[in-house]
Amino acid sequence: MSTAPLRLVTEEDCGVIISGANQLASIQSEAQLVAVLTSLSGVDAVGAEARVAKLATRSIKKSTKLAAIDLAISMVDLTTLEGADTPGRVTSLCTKAQRPDARDPNVPSVAAVCVYPDLVAHARTVLGSSAVKVAAVATAFPSGRASMKVKLLDVADAVEAGADEIDMVIDRGAFLSGRLGQVFDEIVAVKETCGAAHLKVILETGELVTYDNVRRASWLAMLGGADFIKTSTGKVPVAATTPVALVMLEAVRDFAESSGRLVGVKVAGGIRTSKDAIRYLVLVNETVGSTWLGPDLFRFGASSLLNDLLRQRLKQQRGAYVRADEFSGD
Amino acid sequence: MSESRQDVRKTYKLLINGAFPRSESGRSYEVSSAKGDFLANVAQGSRKDLRDAVSAARAAQPKWWEATAYNRGQVIYRLAEMAESRRAELAEHVGLAEGVKDGAAKSCVARSIDRIVWYAGWADKITQVLGGANPVAGPFFNFSLPTPSGVVAVVAPQESSLEGFVDTVLAPLVVGNTVVALASEKRPTPAVLLGEMSATSDFPAGLLNIVTGFTAELTPTLAAHDDVDGIDFEGVDYEDATQLAVLAAGSIKRVLRPAQGREVSALRRLRAFVDTSTVWHTVGQ
Numbered sequence: 001m002s003t004a005p006l007r008l009v010t011e012e013d014c015g016v017i018i019s020g021a022n023q024l025a026s027i028q029s030e031a032q033l034v035a036v037l038t039s040l041s042g043v044d045a046v047g048a049e050a051r052v053a054k055l056a057t058r059s060i061k062k063s064t065k066l067a068a069i070d071l072a073i074s075m076v077d078l079t080t081l082e083g084a085d086t087p088g089r090v091t092s093l094c095t096k097a098q099r100p101d102a103r104d105p106n107v108p109s110v111a112a113v114c115v116y117p118d119l120v121a122h123a124r125t126v127l128g129s130s131a132v133k134v135a136a137v138a139t140a141f142p143s144g145r146a147s148m149k150v151k152l153l154d155v156a157d158a159v160e161a162g163a164d165e166i167d168m169v170i171d172r173g174a175f176l177s178g179r180l181g182q183v184f185d186e187i188v189a190v191k192e193t194c195g196a197a198h199l200k201v202i203l204e205t206g207e208l209v210t211y212d213n214v215r216r217a218s219w220l221a222m223l224g225g226a227d228f229i230k231t232s233t234g235k236v237p238v239a240a241t242t243p244v245a246l247v248m249l250e251a252v253r254d255f256a257e258s259s260g261r262l263v264g265v266k267v268a269g270g271i272r273t274s275k276d277a278i279r280y281l282v283l284v285n286e287t288v289g290s291t292w293l294g295p296d297l298f299r300f301g302a303s304s305l306l307n308d309l310l311r312q313r314l315k316q317q318r319g320a321y322v323r324a325d326e327f328s329g330d
Numbered sequence: 331m332s333e334s335r336q337d338v339r340k341t342y343k344l345l346i347n348g349a350f351p352r353s354e355s356g357r358s359y360e361v362s363s364a365k366g367d368f369l370a371n372v373a374q375g376s377r378k379d380l381r382d383a384v385s386a387a388r389a390a391q392p393k394w395w396e397a398t399a400y401n402r403g404q405v406i407y408r409l410a411e412m413a414e415s416r417r418a419e420l421a422e423h424v425g426l427a428e429g430v431k432d433g434a435a436k437s438c439v440a441r442s443i444d445r446i447v448w449y450a451g452w453a454d455k456i457t458q459v460l461g462g463a464n465p466v467a468g469p470f471f472n473f474s475l476p477t478p479s480g481v482v483a484v485v486a487p488q489e490s491s492l493e494g495f496v497d498t499v500l501a502p503l504v505v506g507n508t509v510v511a512l513a514s515e516k517r518p519t520p521a522v523l524l525g526e527m528s529a530t531s532d533f534p535a536g537l538l539n540i541v542t543g544f545t546a547e548l549t550p551t552l553a554a555h556d557d558v559d560g561i562d563f564e565g566v567d568y569e570d571a572t573q574l575a576v577l578a579a580g581s582i583k584r585v586l587r588p589a590q591g592r593e594v595s596a597l598r599r600l601r602a603f604v605d606t607s608t609v610w611h612t613v614g615q
Binding site: 319320321322323324326 | 381384385388551554555556557577580581
């Protein structure tokens with residue numbers, strides 16, 4: 001059984017691609033954008049679902065499992081997005097992010113903490129010079145229902161407070177009613193406002209209805225300058241699913257081949273167990289290749305997932321099942 | 331209908347979280363009657379089945395303990411009602427599994443059902459027996475109350491397929507624990523039947539989980555499992571229980587070891603998996 005991905009893009013390959021003609025470098029008009037997006041082929045829904053179902057059966061055991069768990073921990077965006085968030089809660093989240101298992105210094109720190117913009121400054125202070133990044137959800141998260149001015153202010157505010165990464169939501173209403181230019185302009189404007197901060201664009205795939213829409217929205221976001229495309233806010237009933245992740249990973253792969261730019265993928269919402277996380281890692285490796293297997297290009301947006309990863313890690317080491325409350329809640 | 335009707339063979343499955351899954355491992359094993367004839371194919375549980383059973387039991391435990399003692403008694407009594415109408419089926423299986431005559435099997439089933447009723451009665455009485463009001467030097471009431479350990483694993487007796495199973499399983503249940511039971515390896519069918527009856531009674535999902543399989547293979551997993559708060563080694567040899575108790579010590583479980591040659595008294599079973607919590611309250615207003 002061949003486990004090699006169909007088309008593996010490496011950074012060296014991309015250098016070659018960049019040197020070629022690059023017609024995707026800049027989108028000048030809405031007509032051009034629509035032309036690019038409508039030229040995308042449709043997604044074979046049955047095929048995508050069958051592919052992820054097949055990959056989900058792959059068995060990752062023993063030392064490979066341990067390595068996968070550590071990798072997954074290093075990819076977690078430890079998230080708290082509740083109305084009831086307090087500075088105290090963010091403090092404990094940041095502490096946990098830096099050293100997930102207080103008893104074991106070999107556990108890697110997570111990639112980032114993800115909070116609402118008003119808590120960015122506090123998270124920044126707690127994290128200090130730590131390698132853990134601060135991500136903020138901005139642009140009227142989670143609905144995105146605010147004027148452009150408000151959205152940009154929201155972003156600027158978070159960046160100024162010290163956010164390294166901005167998770168923006170697209171205007172799903174505009175996307176679904178075909179105002180693609182508007183969505184594109186918003187992403188471009190937000191990207192500009194971000195400055196040095198990384199931009200993650202949340203597609204909210206649970207509201208996009210079809211895989212074809214997910215593919216188009218992925219391309220739209222990447223053309224607009226997204227550094228990451230992200231599945232969901234976690235605030236609607238349907239969050240990240242593996243077929244959607246497959247569609248997005250394929251979009252990222254195809255985009256890298258045609259433009260030479262590597263865009264990351266963040267899956268968020270509803271990923272609670274190590275088993276789920278490892279399935280995503282398999283999917284990444286088999287779709288875009290091992291270049292993407294790191295926190296720079298793949299992330300999990302989650303809160304309870306981290307505890308399960310730590311539990312499974314301890315289970316591998318101890319050889320006995322671990323209590324559900326072994327690690328502090330967040 | 332023609333005379334040569336094909337029998338519908340029953341698959342004896344696990345009871346986990348109120349559902350009857352096959353083993354996650356896909357394995358099953360053959361169980362013979364006491365005479366050595368083929369009796370049934372029974373699911374051969376794996377450690378992952380135990381893991382699932384323990385999570386189900388853990389999730390069900392707080393709600394079970396929050397129910398009133400009266401209600402817990404009613405729920406357990408309902409199991410006796412269910413078993414009562416299927417006495418013949420239970421007796422047939424006890425007879426085949428244990429190799430006893432019809433009459434003996436029937437009276438074994440009758441005793442077992444009476445025992446369920448007896449345990450049901452304990453639900454709202456155990457606090458009076460194990461609890462107490464303690465004299466203290468101050469204007470306070472001081473109460474000791476028995477509270478459940480949490481999730482209890484039971485290695486059911488190997489010989490007594492129904493009566494012993496009822497004893498070991500219901501004692502921890504009635505005081506507010508949830509249970510993961512490992513049925514007798516060679517005589518599992520009466521326990522599985524009782525599990526089916528529990529699912530059609532008022533037992534909430536996860537309250538009683540039953541796994542069938544090889545005792546020697548599965549018991550260490552239960553003993554070492556961190557999320558199990560107590561374990562009854564009734565169905566394990568005395569010497570093996572000593573070894574297993576060492577595994578259980580890793581997570582400071584309560585351990586009930588088989589009494590050598592003697593029967594463990596019902597009261598000892600009832601108090602084996604309770605903790606005591608102490609409450610202070612001021613006297614008067």
